[in-house]
Amino acid sequence: MSILQMEHLKKYYGKAPQLVKALDDVSLSVGKGEFVAIVGTSGSGKSTLLHMLGGLDRPTGGKVIVDGNDIFAMSDEQLTIFRRRSVGFIFQSYNLVPILNVLENILLPLELDGARIDQQYLDEVILALGLQEKIYSLPSNLSGGQQQRVAIARALATKPSIILADEPTGNLDSRTSQEVLILLKQLSAKFQQTLVMITHNESIAQAADRIIRIEDGRIAAGAGTGNGAARQ
Template identity: 60%
Template sequence: MDTILETKDLCRYYGADPQLVKAVDHVSIRIEQGEFVTVVGKSGSGKSTLLHLLGGLDYPTSGEILMEGRNIAAYGREEMAAYRRRKIGFVFQAYNLIPSLNVWENVVLPIGLDGRKADEAYVEEILCAIGMEKKKRSLPNTLSGGQQQRCAIARALAAKPAIILADEPTGNLDSRTGDEVMSLLKTTAKKYGQTLVVITHNEEIAQTADRTLTIEDGKVVV
């Protein structure tokens, strides 16, 4: 398998001595194309910071993040925004849909922001796959938590990104809905050949992954 994402000596520190917080500390990992990786760890261990760094939401203090061989840590703000649009699909715990846009608009938004036209047939297909084809025109506040998260998954898939990064995607859902969403995420990622990195506290989810990375105090221990 080809390596799609790799970090080398990645560090993200906050503050200064004596209150220096090492959120991510010399992390070197590799994620292969099409792999399903889960990241586990206690609260405050640095899971989300690592995910934010991988997704280009934040800049590292030092180290490299190589996406298909290119170091995104050296990107400017505009380049970084383009990177997020084209290469990354985010799924957050709090769904983070845009309240003023309907389901369809939320899904095609990253493509529109990239100045491209959405492949409508493909979007329709995704919406069918996640069972939201009848809710295209609904506004987010009229949807249940599970429906909102499914919509967020569709948005993450629509731009055909290289990697989907999900930060506790089932954290706000009951266990049955959570299972549904997780299985949907896995099957769609597989179907569209995307790499999936999921942060989770859920042991069951971690067990279904190809590989699990455990983080403690900012360091990958396994």
């Protein structure tokens, strides 16, 4: 059963003759619990694709259906609420809120929603990410790897059904990258979340269930599967 569905998605910038087609009629379907890697060269439109999936940006045409909801039919307010409940984001540059400490950053989406905090789950996530010592530190006092782990914890906090990661290891060295990737994969598997990740690192892509290649705003032919067996 597909949890994420993209139908004829288009995103154009500018006007003719300088029209830029960042995404040009892309259709895609991701199943529940799947780990999909999106790869492509710089400027291929892969980030735009991810932003559309998460409802961060609005498309020029086409639909994105998440869990049966046409997300662009929603108002800004509805979309934001939908996003904070169902989608967890992890960015290349971590994007932690600098004025909040680690715990506050992790709890932010939950608190914005006014939701009850599942302390047991939270402890589990924090422990798994090895952040228990740092929960009162400010992001500026953390290393890159630690910051990215906080971002992962934040993405997981609301128990979203989908995690979208935009080059989560892009700013990390290779050892830390490996660590972060393993954590991400383990946790999403554990909580049965769908994981869509952008990367240009082939070895990381190989860990995915499926690899999708984007070229010039279109899905390149012959999108293969990764070496990982379909989970469950």
